[in-house]
Amino acid sequence: MPVRPLLARCGLTLLVLLGAVLAAAGGVSLGGDGLVAVALAAVVAASIGAGVARESDAPDPRRAALDAAWRAAVGTVAALLLLSGGVVLAGGAVTALTVAAVLGVLLARWALRSARAERQAVVTGTSLAGDGRWVRGLSVQDLGREWVRSSAELARARDPFTRQGLVRRRQEALDELERRDPAGFVRWLEGGATVDSDPAEYVSGDPAAGSETA
Known part of the structure; x- marks a missing residue:
């Protein structure tokens, strides 16, 4: 060991x-x-x-x-x-000093972790937001999986920057699915679209076909 x-x-x-x-x-x-x-x-x-x-x-x-x-x-x-x-x-004095030292260490650790988490959230939120071009290289199946995966991540996310980035990423994925197959996208909506339902079961097409019909 x-x-x-x-x-x-x-x-x-x-x-x-x-x-x-x-x-x-x-x-x-x-x-x-x-x-x-x-x-x-x-x-x-x-x-x-x-x-x-x-x-x-x-x-x-x-x-x-x-x-x-x-x-x-x-x-x-x-x-x-x-x-x-x-x-x-x-004795009371030693106990008080020990408690103060432990609390100081815990507070310092919490402050460091909070600062690190905030920086990571800013970076993650920025990377998640993107400019919308990331969807063009994905297939319909990939976009559907992205919708289902990001639904689970959004349910767990607590940081507002991360949540904002996930919401924008999900919207971009839906916009691309609707662009590639508007009729299929409507069928998904009418079929009771939920956060855990895969729109790829209703939408057809691929990046190449979508680009040609755009």
Whole structure:
């Protein structure tokens, strides 16, 4: 086994053991009343997490709410027990400095990832938008697959630049399909066109034929 993955696993194992020790110490120090308060905090966190997830545009809001609820509850319990255990074993000052350092690292990482994602979104949105000429070299079957594929991508996309690029790309594909076979395109629309139906089943033609009839 390579050295780096082995070291990473060992480090993770040590962190888990340390966290278990801190959580156990925190649970003992809190006592019955403290654990009840922790449980109530977990319930509140779970309710808030489920509410936020339910209002999102997730494909399955109920499943997303349940997933967010248990994650929020577990995270709240773990954080409170770890903080309590840290205060007991290391003191309040050391625990506060450790929490501040961890939060700083997480915020810096989040900022870097957000900036990278924004740059990538701008590049992706620009490349997706195009100038409409990309459709000329595709067959009708390729254009149909592009419509179905981009439908799935649009359902998953959250960044506005990416969504805008996908919408424009889909419109260009539809315009090209209509240009090549207007009657077939109308048949697709009248047949109940949906985001996951392939227009190539109704539209015929190819790039060469389309160029000749344009």
